[in-house]
Amino acid sequence: MLRRIRRDQIKSGMFIHSMEGSWFSHPFLKAGFLLTDPADVAALVGSRIDGVLIDTEKGLDIEGEKPRAKAISQDENEAKPAARRPAAEAAPAEVVVPINPPTLPTITAIASDAPCSMAEEFSRANTVAAHAKRVMTELYDQARLGRIVNADTLVPLVEDIAGSLARNRSALTSILRLKSKDEYTYVHSVAVSALMINLGREIGGFDAAMLRNMGVAGLLHDVGKMAMPEALLGKPGDLTNEEYSIMKTHPERGHALLRRSRDVPDMALDVCLHHHERVNGTGYPERLKGGQITLFSRMGAICDVYDALTSNRPYKIAWGANKALKTMFSWRGHFDTDILTAFIRSVGIYPVGTLVKLRSGHLAFVLDINAADLTKPIVRAFFSIAHGAPIPPQDINLLTNAEGDAIVSSEDPDAWDLSDWETRWSALAA
Numbered sequence: 001m002l003r004r005i006r007r008d009q010i011k012s013g014m015f016i017h018s019m020e021g022s023w024f025s026h027p028f029l030k031a032g033f034l035l036t037d038p039a040d041v042a043a044l045v046g047s048r049i050d051g052v053l054i055d056t057e058k059g060l061d062i063e064g065e066k067p068r069a070k071a072i073s074q075d076e077n078e079a080k081p082a083a084r085r086p087a088a089e090a091a092p093a094e095v096v097v098p099i100n101p102p103t104l105p106t107i108t109a110i111a112s113d114a115p116c117s118m119a120e121e122f123s124r125a126n127t128v129a130a131h132a133k134r135v136m137t138e139l140y141d142q143a144r145l146g147r148i149v150n151a152d153t154l155v156p157l158v159e160d161i162a163g164s165l166a167r168n169r170s171a172l173t174s175i176l177r178l179k180s181k182d183e184y185t186y187v188h189s190v191a192v193s194a195l196m197i198n199l200g201r202e203i204g205g206f207d208a209a210m211l212r213n214m215g216v217a218g219l220l221h222d223v224g225k226m227a228m229p230e231a232l233l234g235k236p237g238d239l240t241n242e243e244y245s246i247m248k249t250h251p252e253r254g255h256a257l258l259r260r261s262r263d264v265p266d267m268a269l270d271v272c273l274h275h276h277e278r279v280n281g282t283g284y285p286e287r288l289k290g291g292q293i294t295l296f297s298r299m300g301a302i303c304d305v306y307d308a309l310t311s312n313r314p315y316k317i318a319w320g321a322n323k324a325l326k327t328m329f330s331w332r333g334h335f336d337t338d339i340l341t342a343f344i345r346s347v348g349i350y351p352v353g354t355l356v357k358l359r360s361g362h363l364a365f366v367l368d369i370n371a372a373d374l375t376k377p378i379v380r381a382f383f384s385i386a387h388g389a390p391i392p393p394q395d396i397n398l399l400t401n402a403e404g405d406a407i408v409s410s411e412d413p414d415a416w417d418l419s420d421w422e423t424r425w426s427a428l429a430a
Helices: 038-045 074-078 107-111 118-144 151-167 171-176 184-203 208-220 223-227 241-247 250-259 266-274 295-309 321-330 337-347 421-429
Strands: 002-005 015-020 051-055 355-358 362-368 378-384 389-397 407-410
Touching: 118 151, 118 171, 118 184, 118 223, 118 362, 151 171, 151 184, 151 208, 171 184, 184 208, 184 295, 184 337, 208 266, 208 295, 223 250, 250 266, 266 295, 295 321, 295 337, 321 337, 355 378, 362 389
Parallel strands: none
Antiparallel strands: 002 051, 015 051, 355 362, 355 407, 362 378, 378 389
Protein backbone atom coordinates (compact mmCIF):
# COMPACT_ATOMS: atom_id res chain seq x y z
CA MET A 1 0.00 0.00 0.00
CA LEU A 2 1.20 3.52 -0.80
CA ARG A 3 1.00 6.03 2.02
CA ARG A 4 1.84 9.72 2.03
CA ILE A 5 3.80 10.83 5.11
CA ARG A 6 5.41 14.04 6.31
CA ARG A 7 9.14 14.40 5.94
CA ASP A 8 9.61 14.40 9.74
CA GLN A 9 8.13 10.86 9.80
CA ILE A 10 10.77 9.47 7.43
CA LYS A 11 13.06 6.83 8.93
CA SER A 12 15.47 4.09 7.93
CA GLY A 13 13.86 0.95 6.56
CA MET A 14 11.13 2.71 4.58
CA PHE A 15 10.77 2.14 0.85
CA ILE A 16 10.59 5.57 -0.83
CA HIS A 17 8.16 5.18 -3.72
CA SER A 18 8.20 8.85 -4.74
CA MET A 19 8.87 12.34 -3.42
CA GLU A 20 6.55 15.30 -3.70
CA GLY A 21 7.42 18.85 -4.62
CA SER A 22 9.90 20.65 -6.81
CA TRP A 23 12.90 19.03 -8.46
CA PHE A 24 15.01 21.65 -6.72
CA SER A 25 13.82 20.90 -3.19
CA HIS A 26 16.09 17.93 -2.54
CA PRO A 27 19.40 16.32 -3.59
CA PHE A 28 17.93 13.09 -4.98
CA LEU A 29 17.47 12.37 -8.67
CA LYS A 30 15.06 9.44 -8.55
CA ALA A 31 12.86 7.39 -6.24
CA GLY A 32 12.01 3.71 -5.89
CA PHE A 33 14.59 2.69 -3.28
CA LEU A 34 14.87 1.24 0.21
CA LEU A 35 16.08 3.89 2.65
CA THR A 36 18.99 2.42 4.64
CA ASP A 37 21.73 5.07 4.71
CA PRO A 38 21.48 7.44 7.74
CA ALA A 39 22.87 10.24 5.56
CA ASP A 40 19.99 9.78 3.10
CA VAL A 41 17.49 9.85 5.96
CA ALA A 42 18.99 13.10 7.24
CA ALA A 43 19.00 14.60 3.72
CA LEU A 44 15.31 13.84 3.23
CA VAL A 45 14.24 15.04 6.69
CA GLY A 46 16.26 18.24 6.26
CA SER A 47 15.11 18.92 2.70
CA ARG A 48 12.28 21.18 1.50
CA ILE A 49 10.06 18.39 0.18
CA ASP A 50 6.29 18.42 0.73
CA GLY A 51 6.31 14.78 1.75
CA VAL A 52 6.97 11.31 0.40
CA LEU A 53 5.00 8.27 -0.67
CA ILE A 54 6.21 5.10 1.03
CA ASP A 55 5.37 1.56 -0.05
CA THR A 56 4.52 -0.31 3.14
CA GLU A 57 4.66 -3.66 1.34
CA LYS A 58 8.34 -3.17 0.51
CA GLY A 59 9.51 -1.38 3.65
CA LEU A 60 8.54 -0.21 7.12
CA ASP A 61 5.36 1.70 7.88
CA ILE A 62 5.37 4.73 10.20
CA GLU A 63 4.56 2.46 13.15
CA GLY A 64 7.68 0.41 12.42
CA GLU A 65 5.81 -2.63 11.07
CA LYS A 66 7.76 -5.18 9.12
CA PRO A 67 7.03 -5.58 5.39
CA ARG A 68 4.09 -7.90 4.88
CA ALA A 69 4.56 -10.93 2.67
CA LYS A 70 2.32 -10.96 -0.36
CA ALA A 71 1.85 -13.16 -3.39
CA ILE A 72 2.80 -11.19 -6.48
CA SER A 73 1.16 -11.91 -9.80
CA GLN A 74 3.16 -11.93 -13.02
CA ASP A 75 1.55 -8.64 -14.08
CA GLU A 76 2.49 -6.98 -10.78
CA ASN A 77 6.02 -8.37 -10.98
CA GLU A 78 6.49 -6.75 -14.37
CA ALA A 79 5.24 -3.38 -13.12
CA LYS A 80 8.54 -2.01 -11.79
CA PRO A 81 8.52 1.01 -9.46
CA ALA A 82 8.91 4.38 -11.12
CA ALA A 83 12.40 5.88 -11.45
CA ARG A 84 13.48 7.88 -8.38
CA ARG A 85 12.09 11.46 -8.47
CA PRO A 86 11.81 14.88 -6.62
CA ALA A 87 10.90 16.47 -3.23
CA ALA A 88 9.55 19.69 -1.12
CA GLU A 89 7.90 20.76 2.45
CA ALA A 90 5.05 19.29 4.83
CA ALA A 91 1.83 17.50 3.91
CA PRO A 92 -0.95 15.51 5.57
CA ALA A 93 -0.08 11.99 6.72
CA GLU A 94 -1.65 8.60 6.06
CA VAL A 95 -3.35 9.35 2.75
CA VAL A 96 -3.45 6.35 0.44
CA VAL A 97 -2.59 7.30 -3.14
CA PRO A 98 -3.37 4.79 -5.90
CA ILE A 99 -1.18 6.14 -8.68
CA ASN A 100 2.32 7.60 -8.74
CA PRO A 101 2.67 10.48 -11.23
CA PRO A 102 4.87 9.70 -14.26
CA THR A 103 8.52 10.48 -13.74
CA LEU A 104 11.04 12.17 -15.99
CA PRO A 105 14.43 10.76 -16.99
CA THR A 106 17.26 11.86 -14.74
CA ILE A 107 20.69 13.30 -15.37
CA THR A 108 22.16 10.18 -13.78
CA ALA A 109 20.41 7.93 -16.26
CA ILE A 110 21.42 10.02 -19.25
CA ALA A 111 24.96 10.65 -18.02
CA SER A 112 25.54 6.90 -17.88
CA ASP A 113 25.47 6.80 -21.70
CA ALA A 114 28.79 5.58 -23.02
CA PRO A 115 31.15 8.28 -24.31
CA CYS A 116 31.33 8.44 -28.08
CA SER A 117 33.04 10.35 -30.86
CA MET A 118 32.03 13.71 -32.26
CA ALA A 119 30.78 12.04 -35.44
CA GLU A 120 28.61 9.59 -33.48
CA GLU A 121 27.03 12.31 -31.34
CA PHE A 122 26.67 15.00 -34.01
CA SER A 123 23.21 13.95 -35.23
CA ARG A 124 21.80 13.48 -31.70
CA ALA A 125 23.25 16.81 -30.61
CA ASN A 126 21.55 18.48 -33.58
CA THR A 127 18.22 17.06 -32.38
CA VAL A 128 18.83 18.34 -28.83
CA ALA A 129 19.78 21.78 -30.17
CA ALA A 130 16.65 22.03 -32.32
CA HIS A 131 14.41 20.99 -29.43
CA ALA A 132 16.17 23.42 -27.07
CA LYS A 133 15.62 26.28 -29.49
CA ARG A 134 11.87 25.58 -29.56
CA VAL A 135 11.63 25.36 -25.76
CA MET A 136 13.57 28.56 -25.14
CA THR A 137 11.76 30.49 -27.87
CA GLU A 138 8.46 29.68 -26.21
CA LEU A 139 9.78 30.44 -22.70
CA TYR A 140 11.28 33.79 -23.73
CA ASP A 141 8.15 34.74 -25.65
CA GLN A 142 6.17 34.15 -22.45
CA ALA A 143 8.71 36.14 -20.45
CA ARG A 144 8.39 39.01 -22.91
CA LEU A 145 4.73 39.18 -21.93
CA GLY A 146 5.74 39.36 -18.27
CA ARG A 147 4.51 35.87 -17.45
CA ILE A 148 6.28 33.95 -14.71
CA VAL A 149 8.63 31.05 -15.41
CA ASN A 150 8.08 27.54 -14.09
CA ALA A 151 11.68 26.37 -13.79
CA ASP A 152 10.64 22.76 -13.17
CA THR A 153 9.55 22.49 -16.79
CA LEU A 154 13.15 23.08 -17.89
CA VAL A 155 14.51 19.98 -16.15
CA PRO A 156 13.90 17.57 -19.09
CA LEU A 157 15.74 19.97 -21.41
CA VAL A 158 18.67 20.23 -18.98
CA GLU A 159 18.81 16.43 -18.88
CA ASP A 160 18.90 16.25 -22.68
CA ILE A 161 21.76 18.75 -22.70
CA ALA A 162 23.63 16.89 -19.94
CA GLY A 163 23.14 13.58 -21.73
CA SER A 164 24.64 14.85 -24.96
CA LEU A 165 27.60 16.35 -23.09
CA ALA A 166 28.16 13.07 -21.24
CA ARG A 167 28.44 11.24 -24.54
CA ASN A 168 30.65 13.88 -26.14
CA ARG A 169 31.58 17.15 -24.46
CA SER A 170 32.09 19.07 -27.71
CA ALA A 171 29.36 18.10 -30.18
CA LEU A 172 26.48 20.11 -28.73
CA THR A 173 28.51 23.18 -27.74
CA SER A 174 30.00 23.29 -31.24
CA ILE A 175 26.62 23.04 -32.94
CA LEU A 176 25.23 25.80 -30.72
CA ARG A 177 27.95 28.16 -32.01
CA LEU A 178 26.23 28.02 -35.42
CA LYS A 179 23.26 30.14 -34.37
CA SER A 180 22.19 32.96 -36.64
CA LYS A 181 22.01 36.61 -35.62
CA ASP A 182 18.22 36.40 -35.40
CA GLU A 183 18.17 33.45 -32.99
CA TYR A 184 21.11 34.55 -30.84
CA THR A 185 19.07 35.55 -27.78
CA TYR A 186 17.32 32.17 -27.54
CA VAL A 187 20.16 29.81 -28.44
CA HIS A 188 22.75 31.77 -26.45
CA SER A 189 21.04 30.69 -23.24
CA VAL A 190 21.14 27.04 -24.31
CA ALA A 191 24.84 27.35 -25.13
CA VAL A 192 25.59 28.94 -21.74
CA SER A 193 23.65 26.12 -20.06
CA ALA A 194 25.79 23.51 -21.83
CA LEU A 195 29.02 25.38 -21.11
CA MET A 196 28.07 25.71 -17.42
CA ILE A 197 27.48 21.95 -17.09
CA ASN A 198 30.73 21.18 -18.92
CA LEU A 199 32.65 23.60 -16.70
CA GLY A 200 31.05 22.20 -13.55
CA ARG A 201 32.16 18.71 -14.51
CA GLU A 202 35.67 19.95 -15.26
CA ILE A 203 35.99 21.70 -11.88
CA GLY A 204 34.57 18.61 -10.16
CA GLY A 205 33.05 18.05 -6.75
CA PHE A 206 29.46 18.83 -7.76
CA ASP A 207 26.68 16.27 -7.50
CA ALA A 208 24.10 15.75 -10.22
CA ALA A 209 21.59 18.08 -8.56
CA MET A 210 24.12 20.94 -8.55
CA LEU A 211 24.99 20.31 -12.20
CA ARG A 212 21.28 20.32 -12.99
CA ASN A 213 20.93 23.72 -11.29
CA MET A 214 23.90 25.02 -13.29
CA GLY A 215 22.10 24.02 -16.45
CA VAL A 216 18.91 25.78 -15.37
CA ALA A 217 20.93 28.87 -14.38
CA GLY A 218 22.42 28.98 -17.87
CA LEU A 219 19.00 28.73 -19.50
CA LEU A 220 17.60 31.58 -17.40
CA HIS A 221 20.60 33.89 -17.03
CA ASP A 222 19.55 36.30 -19.79
CA VAL A 223 15.77 36.20 -19.33
CA GLY A 224 15.88 39.92 -18.46
CA LYS A 225 16.72 40.64 -22.12
CA MET A 226 13.04 40.06 -22.81
CA ALA A 227 12.28 43.29 -20.97
CA MET A 228 14.59 45.24 -23.27
CA PRO A 229 13.32 47.10 -26.36
CA GLU A 230 13.64 44.86 -29.43
CA ALA A 231 15.27 47.73 -31.29
CA LEU A 232 18.20 47.56 -28.88
CA LEU A 233 18.54 43.77 -29.01
CA GLY A 234 18.74 43.82 -32.80
CA LYS A 235 20.62 47.08 -33.31
CA PRO A 236 23.43 46.50 -35.86
CA GLY A 237 25.68 49.30 -34.59
CA ASP A 238 27.08 50.45 -31.27
CA LEU A 239 24.66 51.43 -28.54
CA THR A 240 24.55 55.03 -27.37
CA ASN A 241 25.36 55.74 -23.73
CA GLU A 242 21.65 56.05 -22.99
CA GLU A 243 20.85 52.79 -24.78
CA TYR A 244 23.68 51.01 -22.99
CA SER A 245 22.35 52.24 -19.64
CA ILE A 246 18.99 50.70 -20.49
CA MET A 247 20.58 47.42 -21.59
CA LYS A 248 22.55 47.22 -18.33
CA THR A 249 19.29 46.88 -16.42
CA HIS A 250 18.53 43.45 -17.90
CA PRO A 251 20.11 41.46 -15.00
CA GLU A 252 17.89 43.22 -12.46
CA ARG A 253 14.81 42.94 -14.67
CA GLY A 254 15.42 39.22 -15.12
CA HIS A 255 16.06 38.71 -11.42
CA ALA A 256 12.78 40.43 -10.55
CA LEU A 257 10.88 38.16 -12.95
CA LEU A 258 12.53 35.00 -11.61
CA ARG A 259 11.78 36.00 -8.01
CA ARG A 260 8.08 35.99 -8.93
CA SER A 261 8.43 32.64 -10.70
CA ARG A 262 8.12 29.07 -9.44
CA ASP A 263 10.81 26.60 -8.40
CA VAL A 264 13.73 28.76 -9.52
CA PRO A 265 16.96 27.59 -7.83
CA ASP A 266 18.84 30.17 -5.78
CA MET A 267 21.80 29.56 -8.08
CA ALA A 268 19.77 30.68 -11.11
CA LEU A 269 18.66 33.85 -9.31
CA ASP A 270 22.27 34.62 -8.43
CA VAL A 271 23.67 33.97 -11.93
CA CYS A 272 20.88 35.98 -13.55
CA LEU A 273 21.67 39.02 -11.39
CA HIS A 274 25.47 38.79 -11.34
CA HIS A 275 26.74 37.27 -14.60
CA HIS A 276 28.02 40.70 -15.69
CA GLU A 277 30.01 41.31 -12.51
CA ARG A 278 33.80 41.25 -12.93
CA VAL A 279 36.48 40.15 -10.48
CA ASN A 280 38.13 43.59 -10.52
CA GLY A 281 34.87 45.34 -9.61
CA THR A 282 34.22 46.94 -13.01
CA GLY A 283 31.05 44.96 -13.77
CA TYR A 284 27.39 45.61 -13.10
CA PRO A 285 24.80 45.96 -11.61
CA GLU A 286 26.38 46.01 -8.12
CA ARG A 287 30.09 46.39 -8.97
CA LEU A 288 30.94 43.36 -6.86
CA LYS A 289 34.55 42.23 -6.79
CA GLY A 290 36.59 39.15 -5.95
CA GLY A 291 35.04 36.89 -3.35
CA GLN A 292 31.85 38.96 -3.29
CA ILE A 293 30.93 37.21 -6.51
CA THR A 294 29.81 33.62 -6.02
CA LEU A 295 31.58 30.75 -7.74
CA PHE A 296 28.53 30.15 -9.93
CA SER A 297 28.28 33.75 -11.12
CA ARG A 298 32.01 33.74 -11.90
CA MET A 299 31.42 30.58 -13.94
CA GLY A 300 28.41 32.14 -15.63
CA ALA A 301 30.37 35.26 -16.58
CA ILE A 302 32.98 33.20 -18.42
CA CYS A 303 30.45 31.01 -20.23
CA ASP A 304 28.37 34.04 -21.20
CA VAL A 305 31.28 36.03 -22.66
CA TYR A 306 32.80 33.05 -24.49
CA ASP A 307 29.57 32.23 -26.27
CA ALA A 308 28.96 35.90 -27.07
CA LEU A 309 32.41 36.26 -28.62
CA THR A 310 32.08 33.08 -30.71
CA SER A 311 28.58 33.92 -32.03
CA ASN A 312 27.41 36.11 -34.88
CA ARG A 313 25.63 39.14 -33.48
CA PRO A 314 23.72 41.96 -35.22
CA TYR A 315 26.74 44.23 -34.63
CA LYS A 316 29.70 41.81 -34.98
CA ILE A 317 30.99 38.72 -36.73
CA ALA A 318 31.82 35.68 -34.60
CA TRP A 319 35.39 35.21 -33.47
CA GLY A 320 37.09 31.86 -33.74
CA ALA A 321 37.01 29.88 -30.50
CA ASN A 322 40.78 29.94 -30.08
CA LYS A 323 40.92 33.73 -30.58
CA ALA A 324 38.13 34.18 -28.04
CA LEU A 325 39.96 32.12 -25.41
CA LYS A 326 43.24 33.96 -25.93
CA THR A 327 41.53 37.33 -25.71
CA MET A 328 39.59 36.44 -22.58
CA PHE A 329 42.80 35.26 -20.92
CA SER A 330 44.43 38.60 -21.79
CA TRP A 331 41.70 40.60 -20.03
CA ARG A 332 43.39 40.58 -16.66
CA GLY A 333 41.03 41.26 -13.79
CA HIS A 334 37.86 40.44 -15.66
CA PHE A 335 37.59 36.74 -14.85
CA ASP A 336 38.65 34.33 -12.13
CA THR A 337 41.90 32.93 -13.59
CA ASP A 338 41.51 29.49 -12.03
CA ILE A 339 37.98 29.10 -13.34
CA LEU A 340 38.99 30.39 -16.77
CA THR A 341 41.80 27.83 -16.88
CA ALA A 342 39.30 25.08 -16.03
CA PHE A 343 36.98 26.46 -18.72
CA ILE A 344 39.75 26.21 -21.33
CA ARG A 345 40.30 22.59 -20.29
CA SER A 346 36.57 21.93 -20.67
CA VAL A 347 36.35 23.24 -24.26
CA GLY A 348 39.92 22.41 -25.29
CA ILE A 349 42.94 24.59 -26.04
CA TYR A 350 41.91 24.11 -29.65
CA PRO A 351 38.11 23.86 -29.45
CA VAL A 352 36.22 21.81 -32.00
CA GLY A 353 35.95 23.77 -35.26
CA THR A 354 39.25 25.65 -34.81
CA LEU A 355 41.17 26.12 -38.07
CA VAL A 356 44.79 24.99 -37.65
CA LYS A 357 47.97 24.70 -39.72
CA LEU A 358 49.74 21.35 -39.47
CA ARG A 359 53.46 20.56 -39.62
CA SER A 360 52.68 18.45 -42.70
CA GLY A 361 51.69 21.59 -44.62
CA HIS A 362 47.95 21.03 -44.48
CA LEU A 363 45.08 23.12 -43.24
CA ALA A 364 42.77 21.20 -40.94
CA PHE A 365 40.03 21.82 -38.45
CA VAL A 366 39.71 20.31 -35.00
CA LEU A 367 37.21 17.48 -35.14
CA ASP A 368 37.39 16.30 -31.52
CA ILE A 369 39.55 16.89 -28.46
CA ASN A 370 41.76 14.40 -26.66
CA ALA A 371 41.25 14.79 -22.92
CA ALA A 372 44.61 13.09 -22.33
CA ASP A 373 46.45 15.90 -24.15
CA LEU A 374 44.54 19.03 -25.17
CA THR A 375 47.39 20.12 -27.47
CA LYS A 376 46.91 17.01 -29.64
CA PRO A 377 43.29 16.86 -30.78
CA ILE A 378 41.78 14.82 -33.60
CA VAL A 379 41.81 16.94 -36.75
CA ARG A 380 40.45 16.66 -40.28
CA ALA A 381 42.94 17.84 -42.94
CA PHE A 382 41.23 19.21 -46.05
CA PHE A 383 43.64 21.56 -47.86
CA SER A 384 47.24 21.44 -49.11
CA ILE A 385 49.01 24.72 -48.51
CA ALA A 386 51.85 23.86 -50.91
CA HIS A 387 49.49 23.07 -53.79
CA GLY A 388 46.89 25.65 -52.88
CA ALA A 389 44.17 23.08 -53.44
CA PRO A 390 41.72 20.92 -51.50
CA ILE A 391 42.65 17.32 -50.66
CA PRO A 392 40.42 14.36 -49.82
CA PRO A 393 39.47 14.80 -46.14
CA GLN A 394 41.85 12.91 -43.87
CA ASP A 395 41.28 12.38 -40.14
CA ILE A 396 44.41 12.47 -38.02
CA ASN A 397 44.64 11.70 -34.31
CA LEU A 398 47.58 13.86 -33.32
CA LEU A 399 47.92 11.97 -30.05
CA THR A 400 48.68 8.66 -31.78
CA ASN A 401 49.83 9.78 -35.24
CA ALA A 402 52.88 7.73 -36.25
CA GLU A 403 54.19 10.41 -38.64
CA GLY A 404 54.49 12.92 -35.81
CA ASP A 405 52.23 15.51 -37.37
CA ALA A 406 51.35 18.38 -35.05
CA ILE A 407 49.64 21.74 -34.90
CA VAL A 408 51.95 24.59 -35.83
CA SER A 409 49.43 27.36 -35.23
CA SER A 410 45.78 28.23 -35.05
CA GLU A 411 44.66 30.23 -38.07
CA ASP A 412 42.22 33.00 -38.86
CA PRO A 413 39.75 31.66 -41.44
CA ASP A 414 39.41 35.13 -43.02
CA ALA A 415 43.14 35.14 -43.76
CA TRP A 416 42.56 32.05 -45.93
CA ASP A 417 39.42 33.44 -47.58
CA LEU A 418 37.30 30.95 -45.67
CA SER A 419 34.29 33.17 -45.07
CA ASP A 420 31.42 31.88 -42.93
CA TRP A 421 33.87 29.44 -41.36
CA GLU A 422 31.58 28.06 -38.66
CA THR A 423 29.08 26.89 -41.27
CA ARG A 424 31.86 25.56 -43.50
CA TRP A 425 33.54 23.39 -40.90
CA SER A 426 30.25 21.96 -39.67
CA ALA A 427 29.45 20.91 -43.25
CA LEU A 428 32.90 19.35 -43.57
CA ALA A 429 32.42 17.54 -40.25
CA ALA A 430 29.03 16.09 -41.12
